[in-house]
Structures are given as structure tokens and as C-alpha cells.
Amino acid sequence: MAYQSLYRRYRPRRFSEVRGQEHVVGALRNAVNTHTEGHAYLFSGPRGTGKTSTARILAKALNCDNLQQGEPCCECTPCQDMEAGRSFDLFELDAASNNGVDAIRDLIERTAVGSPGRTKVYILDEVHMLSPGASNALLKTLEEPPAHVRFVLATTDPQKVLPTIKSRTQHFEFQLLSAQELETYVRWINTDADLDVDDESIAWVVRQGRGSARDTLSALDQVVAAGGVVTRAEPVEQLFSALLSRDTGQAIAAVSDALAQGHDPRVLGKAFLDSLRDTFLLSLGVAVPHLMAEDAEQFGAWASKLGTPLLTRAMEAVGSA
Ligand SMILES: [Zn+2]
Numbered sequence: 001m002a003y004q005s006l007y008r009r010y011r012p013r014r015f016s017e018v019r020g021q022e023h024v025v026g027a028l029r030n031a032v033n034t035h036t037e038g039h040a041y042l043f044s045g046p047r048g049t050g051k052t053s054t055a056r057i058l059a060k061a062l063n064c065d066n067l068q069q070g071e072p073c074c075e076c077t078p079c080q081d082m083e084a085g086r087s088f089d090l091f092e093l094d095a096a097s098n099n100g101v102d103a104i105r106d107l108i109e110r111t112a113v114g115s116p117g118r119t120k121v122y123i124l125d126e127v128h129m130l131s132p133g134a135s136n137a138l139l140k141t142l143e144e145p146p147a148h149v150r151f152v153l154a155t156t157d158p159q160k161v162l163p164t165i166k167s168r169t170q171h172f173e174f175q176l177l178s179a180q181e182l183e184t185y186v187r188w189i190n191t192d193a194d195l196d197v198d199d200e201s202i203a204w205v206v207r208q209g210r211g212s213a214r215d216t217l218s219a220l221d222q223v224v225a226a227g228g229v230v231t232r233a234e235p236v237e238q239l240f241s242a243l244l245s246r247d248t249g250q251a252i253a254a255v256s257d258a259l260a261q262g263h264d265p266r267v268l269g270k271a272f273l274d275s276l277r278d279t280f281l282l283s284l285g286v287a288v289p290h291l292m293a294e295d296a297e298q299f300g301a302w303a304s305k306l307g308t309p310l311l312t313r314a315m316e317a318v319g320s321a
Pocket of ligand 1: 063064065066073074078079
């Protein structure tokens with residue numbers, strides 16, 4: 001059998017399996033159970049926090065023949081068809097690549113046609129990418145969809161969604177997971193899948209994830225593929241050390257060492273920028289729950305030494321590099 005990524009293998013199938021979004025899945029499950037679900041939802045939140053997975057679970061629950069207190073049974077024919085991606089009761093549109101009026105008109109025409117199951121669910125991913133014309137074309141259908149139709153609009157950038165769209169939906173916000181939640185999750189998978197990944201690598205995986213369940217499992221896949229050996233992000237520490245001593249030469253040396261060791265400059269740049277951002281937030285006294293305790297301590301020490309103005313300038317410099 002071909003290797004299946006951990007993210008796919010551990011993709012949640014029921015509301016109760018979605019990690020770290022209890023406020024959202026609890027409300028949805030209750031709505032399904034009492035037949036009071038809304039006709040249009042807006043799911044917003046960072047990438048990899050479970051928006052699309054939750055939308056698919058909702059679609060499954062709304063068509064399940066053997067609903068169990070709001071949870072899909074995952075065994076009946078509608079559930080199985082949904083999981084196999086062959087259900088006619090689920091339609092997913094990536095609004096990032098289908099953002100024009102024509103794609104939305106086509107979708108609206110589809111909604112008028114009946115579907116084999118009880119409810120047809122339309123998932124529009126990255127809905128903030130729709131053109132203004134396409135958004136406006138969607139409004140009327142969003143307000144009064146046919147009785148068998150439900151919409152789930154998903155976005156990583158809710159600020160860019162038209163207010164008229166927002167006001168016609170029930171808005172649920174998905175959150176980044178804390179380092180503690182992710183560590184518990186990774187340790188559970190480590191045991192369940194018999195991966196035998198050591199503590200240091202688990203810490204690295206949680207760090208790479210930065211609060212996203214999907215990115216965390218991708219990092220765990222990398223560790224498994226590499227046989228458990230990972231390098232810690234030392235160049236970032238050296239760059240901070242150069243920043244602390246205001247030493248440009250040391251910074252250049254750290255970068256050229258890292259490149260000589262085969263680090264990808266874009267990955268390094270992003271890692272440094274991410275760390276600067278976390279340190280910046282700590283300098284403002286903002287909590288950063290996705291940081292591991294030891295990192296929060298380290299970054300906190302850097303934050304008080306560097307101060308907010310210097311961190312702001314450093315972020316601007318690295319961000320524009
Ligand atoms: Zn079912």
C-alpha cells in the first residue's frame with residue numbers, strides 16, 4: 001500500500017475528533033442534533049486548523065442515515081460515499097482559482113437542482129478571493145437558498161470577506177492550537193501509529209507546526225521519513241545572537257554558514273521572521289500559546305533585551321528581504 005500522509009490518515013471523521021475547536025464543533029453538533037443548523041456558515045481561521053475537515057463532517061452529519069446525537073455514523077452508505085469523495089451531496093469550490101462571476105452563476109444554477117440525499121452542502125474555500133461581482137452574485141442565494149441547500153464558506157482572511165456576505169452567515173472562528181495541545185496530539189499519534197519518534201524530535205515537530213494541526217503532522221511526516229533525525233533551527237538562534245550584539249558581520253556569517261549546510265534561504269528567512277514575530281508579540285506582553293514553554297522563556301528573554309522598536313525594524317528588514 002502506498003504511504004499515506006499522517007495528515008490524511010488522522011483526518012478527523014467526527015466532530016469529536018476535531019482538535020482544539022471545541023467551541024465550534026460543539027455548537028455544530030448540537031445544531032445538527034436538534035435540526036436547527038443555519039443555512040450558511042462562515043468558518044474563518046489560520047490554515048490547517050480544521051475548517052474544511054469540519055465542513056465535510058457537517059455535510060456527512062446532515063446526510064447520515066444513522067445520526068448519533070449529532071455525530072455522523074461513518075458507516076452508512078451516505079457517510080461512506082462522502083468519505084470516498086463520490087457523494088453528490090457535497091460540492092467543493094476553490095474560490096481562489098474560481099473567483100469570477102461565471103463560476104458563481106454556475107454554482108447557483110446547480111443549487112436549483114435536487115440532490116439524492118437530504119441536504120446538499122456547498123463548501124466555498126478561500127471565499128475572500130471571490131471578485132466583488134462574484135460575491136454580489138452569491139448574496140441572494142446565500143440569503144434564501146433552496147430548502148435542501150446549506151453553504152459553508154471558509155476563509156483564512158475574514159477581514160476581506162464582504163460585510164454583506166458576513167451578515168448572511170453564522171460566523172465561527174477556528175483557532176491555532178496551543179503547543180501543549182499539539183504535543184499531546186503528536187504523542188498520541190506517535191503511540192497509535194507506532195512511530196517511535198523521540199522527545200527531541202517531538203519538540204521540533206511541535207515547533208514547526210506553529211499552532212497548525214496540518215503543519216504539525218507534515219513536520220511529523222518529515223521526521224518519520226528522515227528516520228527520526230532532525231536538525232534544530234540553530235541558524236535562527238545565531239541570527240538572534242547577532243541581533244542582540246548589533247553585529248552585522250555575525251549575521252552575514254550565520255546566513256552563509258546556514259546556506260553552506262544546505263538550508264533553504266526561503267525556509268530560513270521564514271523561520272527567522274516567524275521567530276521575530278513571536279518575540280515582537282511577547283515584547284508587547286501578548287501571549288503566544290503555540291510556543292513551547294522553553295521557547296516562550298527564550299523568546300521572552302530576547303524580547304526584553306531587544307525591545308519592541310528594534311524588533312519592528314528587524315521584521316520590516318527581513319520581511320522585505
Ligand atoms: Zn452515517
